Amino acid sequence: MQTKYLAKIFVTLRPSVLDPAGVAVQSGLQQLGYDNVDQVRIGKYIELTITSTEEKKARQDLDRICDQMLANPVIENYRFELIEVETQTGVF
Known part of the structure; x- marks a missing residue:
């Protein structure tokens, strides 16, 4: 029996790695007045x-x-969620 799964994969930089894109977005948000974004x-x-x-x-x-x-x-780092979406049984 074969089962089809949907995988939702999240990839993020390790905490010790600098994130220049994140810094740029944070700066842009602050320029828009969102001073509550840390x-x-x-x-x-x-x-x-x-x-x-x-x-x-x-x-x-x-x-x-x-x-x-x-x-x-x-x-x-990465993590994933696995969701069963379809099960196929063999036809005899």
């Missing part, structure tokens, strides 16, 4: 679908995908 960090949001025979395998595959392609593990 810190802005910019990241990436990615959605993909993945098909697997079990959720554990899908999570392992996603972990490798994020580590090898979607994030730079030296300077970025």
